[in-house]
Amino acid sequence: MKNDGNPYVPYAATVEDAWYETYGERSIKTFRVVFDDKEVRENWEHFPGQCAIIGILGVGESMISISSSPTEGDFLRFSVMRMGKVTQALHQLEAGDKMTVRGPYGNNFPVDEWKGKNIITIGGGIGQAPLRPIVEYVKANKDDYGELTTIYGSRSTDDLCFRNEFENMMEDESVSCHLSIDVEEEKWPHFVGFVPTLLMEVNPSPENAIAITCGPPIMIRFVLENLKKLGFEDDQIYTTLENRMKCGIGKCGRCNAGNLYVCKDGPVFTYAKLKEVPEAFA
Ligand SMILES: Cc1cc2nc3c(=O)[nH]c(=O)nc-3n(C[C@H](O)[C@H](O)[C@H](O)COP(=O)(O)OP(=O)(O)OC[C@H]3O[C@@H](n4cnc5c(N)ncnc54)[C@H](O)[C@@H]3O)c2cc1C
Numbered sequence: 624m625k626n627d628g629n630p631y632v633p634y635a636a637t638v639e640d641a642w643y644e645t646y647g648e649r650s651i652k653t654f655r656v657v658f659d660d661k662e663v664r665e666n667w668e669h670f671p672g673q674c675a676i677i678g679i680l681g682v683g684e685s686m687i688s689i690s691s692s693p694t695e696g697d698f699l700r701f702s703v704m705r706m707g708k709v710t711q712a713l714h715q716l717e718a719g720d721k722m723t724v725r726g727p728y729g730n731n732f733p734v735d736e737w738k739g740k741n742i743i744t745i746g747g748g749i750g751q752a753p754l755r756p757i758v759e760y761v762k763a764n765k766d767d768y769g770e771l772t773t774i775y776g777s778r779s780t781d782d783l784c785f786r787n788e789f790e791n792m793m794e795d796e797s798v799s800c801h802l803s804i805d806v807e808e809e810k811w812p813h814f815v816g817f818v819p820t821l822l823m824e825v826n827p828s829p830e831n832a833i834a835i836t837c838g839p840p841i842m843i844r845f846v847l848e849n850l851k852k853l854g855f856e857d858d859q860i861y862t863t864l865e866n867r868m869k870c871g872i873g874k875c876g877r878c879n880a881g882n883l884y885v886c887k888d889g890p891v892f893t894y895a896k897l898k899e900v901p902e903a904f905a
C-alpha cells in the first residue's frame with residue numbers, strides 16, 4: 624500500500640454512485656467509491672470480511688465493512704445504516720461527493736482455506752454487508768468452491784438489503800438462494816418466518832461445508848443453535864463481531880471482548896474461538 628502500512632492515513636475518495644437499499648428511520652444507503660489517487664487505487668488490497676474507516680472532513684469517521692469483493696473491480700462499496708452523527712452525514716453524500724477512506728482493518732474470512740468446500744451464508748438485515756463480498760468472491764471463483772447457498776431475511780420487504788441482487792441470484796442456477804421476511808405481505812412469493820427457521824427448511828448438509836452468519840445478535844444466537852442441530856462443528860461456523868471501536872488497531876482497548884481485541888483479532892471469528900470468550904456474547 625502507498626501508506627506504507629500506516630493505518631492512520633486517510634485517502635480522498637469520490638462517490639461514483641449512491642443509492643438507497645432501504646428507507647425509513649434506519650435506512651441503508653450503499654456507496655460505490657473510488658480513490659482519487661491512481662496509485663492508491665491500484666495498490667489497495669482487501670479480502671472479504673475486512674473493514675475500512677470512512678469519514679467526512681469536519682464531521683467524523685465510522686468503521687464500516689467493505690461490502691464489495693476485490694473481484695468486482697477497482698472500487699469499494701460500503702452499505703451504511705443511518706444511526707447517528709457520522710452515518711447521517713454520510714447519507715447526504717451523492718455521486719461526485721468526497722469522503723475519506725483508511726484501512727483496510729481487521730482480519731478476513733479465510734476464503735483460500737475454504738477452497739473445495741460448500742459455502743453457506745446466513746444473513747439478516749445490514750448483516751449481509753460483510754457477507755456480500757464472500758458471495759461475490761465465490762461466484763467469481765466458482766471453480767474453486769463447491770455449492771454456494773445464500774440465506775437472507777429481513778423484517779419486511781421494505782428492509783430487504785441488496786434485493787435486486789438476491790432476485791438475480793434466484794435466477795442463477797449456480798446459486799441456491801433463499802429469502803425470507805418475518806411477517807406475511809401481499810405478493811411475497813418466498814418464505815415467511817425468521818432466518819433460523821428458514822435455515823432449517825433449507826437444511827444444508829454440514830459435510831465439507833462452511834457456514835458464515837452475520838446479523839442481529841438474536842438471529843445469530845438461534846442460527847448458531849440450529850447449525851449445531853444440523854450437525855455443523857464449531858470450527859465450521861464463522862461470524863463477525865461489531866463491538867464499538869475507536870483506534871481500530873489494538874491500542875485503545877475500546878473494542879475488547881474478554882482477552883480479544885475485536886479490531887485486531889477480528890472482526891472475523893470461528894464459533895469455536897468465540898466459545899472460549901463468554902464476554903463475546905454479552
Ligand atoms: C467491524 C465493524 C463493522 C461495521 N460495519 C458496518 C456496516 O457495514 N454498515 C453499517 O451501517 N454499520 C457498520 N458498523 C457500525 C458502524 O460503525 C456504526 O453504526 C457507526 O459508527 C455509528 O456512527 P454514528 O456517528 O452515525 O452514530 P453514533 O452517534 O456513534 O451512534 C448512534 C447510535 O448507534 C449505536 N452504535 C454506534 N456504533 C455501534 C456499533 N458498532 N454497534 C452497535 N451500535 C452502535 C450507538 O450506541 C448509538 O445508539 C460496523 C461496526 C464495526 C465495529
Ligand code: FES
Nearest residue numbers: 869871875876886
Ligand atoms: S478499537 Fe482500539 S483496541 Fe480495538
